[in-house]
Amino acid sequence: MKKNEYSIYVFLAAILVQVAVLALFAYHKELSIRSGTKIIVEAIPQDPRSIFRGDYIRLSYEFSQINLNEVLHNKDNFYRGQEVFVKLSSIGDNWKPAQISDSLLTSDKEDELIISGVVEEAYPGKSVNVIYGIESYFVPEGKGRYLEKQILQHNVQVKLSIDKRGEASVCKIFIDGHEVNFR
Amino acid sequence: MHDEHHPKRKLHGLFARWLDSQLNAWRKADILNASEEERIRTFYDWPQTAQAKSSPLPFIVVLQAIGVLLIGAGIISLIAFNWIKLENLAKFGIILCGLVLIYCTAFLVLRRKSNLQKTGVSLILLGNLLYGGGIWLLAQMYHIHCTFSEGVFLWALGVIPFAYAVKSRLNYYMAIALFIMWVLAESGGSHPPQAVFLFIILGLLIPLSYDLRDKKGLAFCIVTAAAWLVISTVFWFRGGFSVEFFIPLLLYGILLLAVSNLHLGPSLRIYRGIYFDAGVAILAIVFFLVPIFGALARGLQVLMSPGAYRSFWVYSASLCIATLVCRESSARTSLDTRGKLINRLIPYFFVATSYILFVPSAKPSFLANLFPLVLVAFMHWHYSRSRLLLNFVLLYFAFCLPASLADFHQTLLVFILYLICGIFCYMLGWFYVARFDAREEAGLLKILGLLLMFFSLFIFSFSSVAGHFYRNFKFSRSFDFWLIFICFYAAILFFRHKLSTFVYPAYKRGLLREESCLISILPFAPLMLLINFRHHPADFWYTFLVNVFYLGVLIGYITAGYRRNQTYLRVIAFLFLILVVVSRYFELEWSLLYKAVLFISTGVFILAAGIIIEKNKTKVVVIEEE
Numbered sequence: 001m002k003k004n005e006y007s008i009y010v011f012l013a014a015i016l017v018q019v020a021v022l023a024l025f026a027y028h029k030e031l032s033i034r035s036g037t038k039i040i041v042e043a044i045p046q047d048p049r050s051i052f053r054g055d056y057i058r059l060s061y062e063f064s065q066i067n068l069n070e071v072l073h074n075k076d077n078f079y080r081g082q083e084v085f086v087k088l089s090s091i092g093d094n095w096k097p098a099q100i101s102d103s104l105l106t107s108d109k110e111d112e113l114i115i116s117g118v119v120e121e122a123y124p125g126k127s128v129n130v131i132y133g134i135e136s137y138f139v140p141e142g143k144g145r146y147l148e149k150q151i152l153q154h155n156v157q158v159k160l161s162i163d164k165r166g167e168a169s170v171c172k173i174f175i176d177g178h179e180v181n182f183r
Numbered sequence: 184m185h186d187e188h189h190p191k192r193k194l195h196g197l198f199a200r201w202l203d204s205q206l207n208a209w210r211k212a213d214i215l216n217a218s219e220e221e222r223i224r225t226f227y228d229w230p231q232t233a234q235a236k237s238s239p240l241p242f243i244v245v246l247q248a249i250g251v252l253l254i255g256a257g258i259i260s261l262i263a264f265n266w267i268k269l270e271n272l273a274k275f276g277i278i279l280c281g282l283v284l285i286y287c288t289a290f291l292v293l294r295r296k297s298n299l300q301k302t303g304v305s306l307i308l309l310g311n312l313l314y315g316g317g318i319w320l321l322a323q324m325y326h327i328h329c330t331f332s333e334g335v336f337l338w339a340l341g342v343i344p345f346a347y348a349v350k351s352r353l354n355y356y357m358a359i360a361l362f363i364m365w366v367l368a369e370s371g372g373s374h375p376p377q378a379v380f381l382f383i384i385l386g387l388l389i390p391l392s393y394d395l396r397d398k399k400g401l402a403f404c405i406v407t408a409a410a411w412l413v414i415s416t417v418f419w420f421r422g423g424f425s426v427e428f429f430i431p432l433l434l435y436g437i438l439l440l441a442v443s444n445l446h447l448g449p450s451l452r453i454y455r456g457i458y459f460d461a462g463v464a465i466l467a468i469v470f471f472l473v474p475i476f477g478a479l480a481r482g483l484q485v486l487m488s489p490g491a492y493r494s495f496w497v498y499s500a501s502l503c504i505a506t507l508v509c510r511e512s513s514a515r516t517s518l519d520t521r522g523k524l525i526n527r528l529i530p531y532f533f534v535a536t537s538y539i540l541f542v543p544s545a546k547p548s549f550l551a552n553l554f555p556l557v558l559v560a561f562m563h564w565h566y567s568r569s570r571l572l573l574n575f576v577l578l579y580f581a582f583c584l585p586a587s588l589a590d591f592h593q594t595l596l597v598f599i600l601y602l603i604c605g606i607f608c609y610m611l612g613w614f615y616v617a618r619f620d621a622r623e624e625a626g627l628l629k630i631l632g633l634l635l636m637f638f639s640l641f642i643f644s645f646s647s648v649a650g651h652f653y654r655n656f657k658f659s660r661s662f663d664f665w666l667i668f669i670c671f672y673a674a675i676l677f678f679r680h681k682l683s684t685f686v687y688p689a690y691k692r693g694l695l696r697e698e699s700c701l702i703s704i705l706p707f708a709p710l711m712l713l714i715n716f717r718h719h720p721a722d723f724w725y726t727f728l729v730n731v732f733y734l735g736v737l738i739g740y741i742t743a744g745y746r747r748n749q750t751y752l753r754v755i756a757f758l759f760l761i762l763v764v765v766s767r768y769f770e771l772e773w774s775l776l777y778k779a780v781l782f783i784s785t786g787v788f789i790l791a792a793g794i795i796i797e798k799n800k801t802k803v804v805v806i807e808e809e
Contacts (some may be wrong), residue, residue, distance in 0.1 A: 007348075008290070014344035015286045018314045019279060021341050022321065026275055029325040056326075081375035081418065118374055135328040170326035 033169045036161030037113060039088075040174070041095050043158045056138040057147055057173075059158060063088060063097040063115070064135075066128045072099040078122040084130060085166055088113045100128060104166075116166030134160060134168045150175055193228045202227070271324045278317040285310040293349065304351045311342045311357060332368035335361055336380055343387045352395055358388060359403050366411045376415035378498065381408065398457055405461045409435055412498075419495055426476050426552075429469045430540055431495070434502035436465030437532045441506045444513035444522045459521075466532070470559060471579055473539055474552040475587060503533070524567050531562040549587065549663045553580075570615075574624055578631060581608050581671075588664055595652035595716060596659050598639045600667060602709045605635030607671045610678035610702060616692055617685040630751055633740070636705070637759040640733045643712060644763055645770065646726040656716045675706045695746055697739045708732070723777060733763060734785045738792060 043059045063086055068076065078084060078100075087099035090111040098112070099105060105114045117130040137158070139147060159172040173180045194202065206223060209215045215223070289306035292299050315338040321327075322334060339361035346354035362384050369376045385408055392401035412431050420428050439462030446455035510529050513522060535555030542551070560576040563569070581604035585597045609632030612625040642648055659665065682702055687693040694702065715725060737760045744752030764785075767778060 010344075010348040011286070011290050014348040015283065017344045018282060018310075018317075018341040021337055022275070022279065022282075022314070022317050025318070025321050025337075026324075029321070029327070033325070056323075131328065133328045134326070137326050138323040 029169060032163045032167050033161045033171060036163040036167075036169065038159060038161050038171065039090075039095055039113065040093075040157050040159050043156045043173075055140070056136045059135050059137055059156075059170075061132075061134075061158075062094070064130060064132075066097050066100050066130060068100070068125060068127055071097050074101045074103065076125045078102065078119045078124075078128045080119055080122060082119045082122075084117055084119055084128070086115050086117060086130060088115055100130075113162050114166045115162050115168050132168050134158070134170045137170055137173050147175075147180070192226065199227075199229055203229075274320060274324060275317075278313065278320055281313050282310055282317065285313060304349060304353050307345050307349060307351065308353055308357060311338075311345060311354065314338065314341050331371065332365055335365040335368055336384075339365055339384060343384070343391070346391055347387075347394075350395060352397060352400075355388075355391055355395055355397065355400060358391075359400055359407075362388060363403065363407050366407050366414065369411065370414045370417070375418055375494065376411065378415075378494075381411050393454070396453075398454065401454060402457045402461065405439065405457065409461070409465055415494070415498075419492075426473055427495075427540055429473055429476075430536060431498050431502065432465060433469045433532075433536050433539070434499055434506065436462045436469060437529060437536070438462075438502050438506045438509065439465065440525045440532075441509035441513070441529060444518060444525055445509055447513075447516060447518065447522060459525075466559075467575075470535070470556050471583075473555060474549075475583065520567075524563075527566050528559070528562055531558055535559050548666075550666060570621070570624065574628065577611065578608065578628070581605070581631070581635065584667055588661060588667070593655060593657070593659060595656060596664060598642050599709050599713060600664070600671075601635050602639035602643075602712070603668065603671045603675065605632050605637075605639055606705050606709075607675050607678075608632030609636060609705075610675055610682065613682055613685070613694065613702070614678045617682060617690070620692070622692070626751075630755065633752070633755050637737070637755065640708075640729075640736065641759060641763060641766070644726070644730050644733050645766070646723075647770070649716075649725055649729070650720075653716050653720050658717075672706075672709075679703065679706055695743050698743050701736060701739050705736070727777065727781065730763070730767065730781055731784070734760070734781075734788075737763070738785075738789060742792060 041061055041063075043061055066086065072087075082102055085101050085103070085105045086097050087101075087105050087107055088095040089098040095113070107114055115132055117132040119128055120131045121129040154176045157174040157177070158170055159174070160168050161171050162168045206215070206220055210217070210220050285306055289303045289310065292306060293303035296303070315334075318334050318337050339358055342354060342358045342361060345351075346358050365380075365384070385404060388404050389401065392398075392404060409432065412435055416428055416431055439458045443455050443458035443462060446452060446458060506529065510526055514526060518526065535558050538555050538558075542554075556576055556579070560572045563572040585600035585604060588597065588600070608628050612628035612632060615621040615625040615628065679702060682694065682699075685693045686699050687695055712729075719725065737756045740752055740756035741760065744750070744754075744756060764782070767781060770778075
């Protein structure tokens with residue numbers, strides 16, 4: 001390698017690519033969370049670990065497994081990896097799935113929301129397992145196991161933010177109505 | 184003598200590296216001394232890269248890379264620790280500032296410190312690791328349940344521009360490592376693998392491989408792309424297995440061969456072998472696997488969804504079009520023999536692929552699955568007159584067909600087929616010697632034939648196994664079995680006829696008397712065994728005669744091995760001799776009396792043979808040296 005062989009412009013462009021990827025990533029999520037409608041839903045947690053990101057609680061929701069016999073659906077055969085839209089209806093304090101479709105759904109009602117996800121597993125004519133990207137809640141090292149014990153005996157709720165495109169983000173986690181704060 | 188003022192002769196990369204390696208070799212062999220080597224080196228104008236290529240990765244780079252990797256692992260662990268006390272903005276700021284700081288330092292070091300170039304590159308590597316850590320930090324901050332593959336893809340996307348910017352192979356290898364990680368992670372994701380991501384990474388990495396003249400990196404890219412294709416096909420076929428699973432991979436192999444024809448120019452020729460070898464390897468694997476999995480063919484209905492069905496056709500059509508474009512482009516250039524052969528074979532590859540795809544899955548016979556393989560091998564021979572592929576196909580048939588037809592209630596028939604196939608391979612080897620004097624090809628065929636033959640006879644030599652065969656014996660009703668049996672047996676009789684006169688000393692490379700005798704007798708062994716199991720129980724006489732026959736065959740080959748001074752023949756026959764003696768000794772079903780009779784008679788026979796050889800030592804001819 002020779003000295004002065006490097007172009008400052010190419011080098012700057014390479015730095016810009018990395019900074020832009022990180023900044024766009026953060027900006028997109030921040031915008032989605034700030035502009036989204038906030039709802040609180042019941043969750044069923046588990047406790048795995050990510051090698052890069054540390055401890056996290058894996059969350060599952062009532063609308064993660066959709067029984068096709070109980071909701072409106074535009075087809076019987078969904079397939080793994082397919083993008084779907086689920087209409088959530090507010091029933092009492094909880095949000096339940098009301099409709100699933102592979103095309104964009106709309107709703108003007110206040111007690112309805114559209115959330116987008118990807119089919120994880122499909123059982124034709126019976127049920128569909130959907131993931132929404134809100135199945136993880138990261139916690140400080142070692143807290144995962146502690147929380148796991150706590151949440152097995154208590155009611156766990158998650159505050160979600162769902163933007164107008166149906167993209168959901170996890171905001172906060174509550175145990176028996178109290179926000180879990182690790183600070 | 185070379186005039187110092189005479190302009191130096193410019194060397195191209197390929198020749199430079201060749202000459203560089205040769206000079207090193209001559210120097211080691213004391214053909215040249217240090218001053219002569221130096222004079223030759225100064226005679227030429229060496230390209231700068233040639234010297235660098237000779238030492239793949241200097242020690243300092245490796246050492247610094249290890250240090251950087253350790254720091255990177257520390258950063259990632261720090262992120263995984265989840266520093267909850269800090270606000271999101273602060274965490275993000277630390278990562279961004281850290282990145283900019285490291286890259287600015289690296290740039291300044293690279294620009295201003297000519298003696299710290301490797302440190303500069305290592306700093307960039309550190310920045311790349313921090314960038315990866317930043318991606319996972321963001322995912323952690325926003326509790327994103329992103330799959331592993333998406334993060335690795337973004338990581339790779341950020342690393343590749345630096346590999347371009349500094350033309351460093353360290354960064355380039357990191358990008359390739361991330362590419363491989365991404366492809367592997369794709370297998371565990373919920374989202375269907377997206378071709379566009381593959382094209383983005385390949386579109387960036389392959390030109391960089393050419394730019395850095397890195398063949399290994401290019402090979403990794405090609406193979407990883409094949410792995411991606413397999414992973415995405417597995418995703419589509421989640422509903423079940425089908426032989427059509429292989430189609431995209433097959434088309435990819437054909438495309439690689441077509442692309443190899445675009446690498447005939449002097450600067451590109453060094454990459455040709457990579458495409459060619461990868462293409463041949465993929466095609467060979469697929470064509471040899473198709474007949475085995477052909478029996479499982481269930482058609483495209485096992486494609487899991489309309490989306491997958493569409494992807495399957497889009498990928499397949501794209502690969503076909505790309506292949507045809509490459510073929511047409513290369514046809515306009517002056518191709519060499521191999522290039523012409525590839526272009527001629529491409530249509531037949533497509534016919535074979537179409538056959539696998541379109542011929543109904545419920546094939547009338549298992550053997551119908553062999554058509555693509557036979558077609559390609561035959562056309563290869565037709566255009567090149569090389570028997571290489573034909574031989575491979577024949578060996579594949581000999582080894583795989585009996586197993587493919589395995590009926591576990593009728594294992595006898597499988598071993599009868601193996602015996603026939605073994606005799607066929609062995610005699611085909613001799614036929615090649617007699618007809619074409621092709622001793623190298625013949626050697627491989629003879630070894631594999633002997634192994635098959637000896638192994639099958641070994642199985643038949645067990646009284647317990649023979650008893651099992653007898654109790655379950657019934658003639659096969661399988662059309663495939665009888666077709667294979669008749670074809671191979673007819674070929675054996677044909678070779679026997681052709682080899683009957685090919686005898687030493689009339690022919691210098693002819694059969695020895697014992698080999699000629701064995702070749703005359705061996706074809707009857709499978710028939711005799713079949714007839715025996717049809718009519719007689721596997722009693723003492725069966726076991727005794729089969730063992731005597733087997734030992735006679737082994738001793739015959741050991742003798743021939745000594746006379747020819749052929750180690751492989753002696754070793755194989757001797758190993759099986761030990762195996763059969765040990766097996767018989769420990770076989771509980773046989774009484775000690777029978778064992779005694781067998782061992783004494785065989786021992787006497789061997790002793791007599793040894794005495795005869797010893798007495799005629801001067802007459803023992805070494806017919807061919809190994």
